Amino acid sequence: MALTDIAIRNAKRGAKPTKLADGGGMFLLVTPAGGKLWRLKYRIDGREKTLAIGSYPEIGLGEARRRREEARELIALGKDPSREKQRAKIRARAEAADTFAAICDEYCAKRRKDGAKGWAPATATRSEYLLSLVSGSIGKLPIGEIEPADVLAAIRRIEGKGKLESARRSLQLAGAVFRYAVATARLASDPTRDLRGALTAPTVTHYGAITDVKGVGELLRAIDDYDGSGVTRLALQLAPHVFVRPGELRHADWSEIDLDGAIWSIPAGRTKMRKSHLVPLSRQAVALFREIHEATGATGYVFPSVRTRTRPMSENTLNAALRRLGYSTDEMTAHGFRAMASTLLNESGKWHPDAIERALAHGDSDKVRAAYHRGAHWEERVAMAQWWSDHLDMLRKGADIVPLRA
Incomplete structure (x- = not known):
């Protein structure tokens, strides 16, 4: 006979556990301590098992019957409801941990x-x-x-x-x-995929860079007169000659610099494109590195922090020095030395555009083409590095400027 709410509320505890059947294998177990627990007896794979459904009154009669039917549906599909319940608990714990x-x-x-x-x-x-x-x-x-x-x-x-x-x-x-x-099978879909276009688009700003020959000469002379830290001045003096990314310059390590071979080997782990980058050094760049070597030593960072040699120069140091020289962010930045070199080298008409791109360490999506250019333009890049440093010296001296294509 099916149970009723009145019968359940009136059920009294005894000296031994008492079972009150509701049908379909489900019963209410009344314990000697007064607890009332829903249980479902079932058979699967020839074995008799018992599923704990919950306790009364937290689980009422209607909810207990609903859970009984869900369990019977699993059994009909050949699934063990006790095992599925355990899996659900494990899954819930994993999901709670996967914040x-x-x-x-x-x-x-x-x-x-x-x-x-x-x-x-x-x-x-x-x-x-x-x-x-x-x-x-x-x-x-x-x-x-x-x-x-x-x-x-x-x-x-x-x-x-x-x-x-x-x-x-x-x-x-x-x-x-x-x-x-x-x-990694912990989420069905990306909730951000429908949020594109929901944000206000930021105004695109470009790195401040001086690209006219007169302005370049004035900047180089201003750097020579910089009255702050000597190491900072040397970093600013070197930057236009090598025109690497500011982070690559700040993290330069003496182990990467071959002054006798006039080459700087930047490892892949420190480049934006995740590829090693070779920088040919002009005579002027080698001379500056030798001067820096006298100031910062033979090992570790070429440009260490003023506070500790175990860390590189701060990322704000060069830009702060340019501000101290009177150049605003819109006029010149540490990254701007790359735009300066790119613009003037291309305008010169003397160098193959691919050689300039390789010197700037820009990526090439074609791996075969990239490998070819790395080898084909090396000699040109060496010559270009020396011409560029010589050209910077001319601009610094304020010599008469002749058209680059003459």
């Missing part, structure tokens, strides 16, 4: 070690910082429970502070974390 913050940490650790495609140290630091801005809002949420609105609210907080570019990049990185969770 956005935890998967962010896992993703960032992977990208740091991702072989040739791994993040450079500076990129890793910046990316982890941007992801931390998002984690402040959704970091503790299980990744499977995060909805597009949750991500948008987190990004809007960054955007609301006027950091439009940081908001855009944070959204991109969050999307990469979600796609990593999809790839």
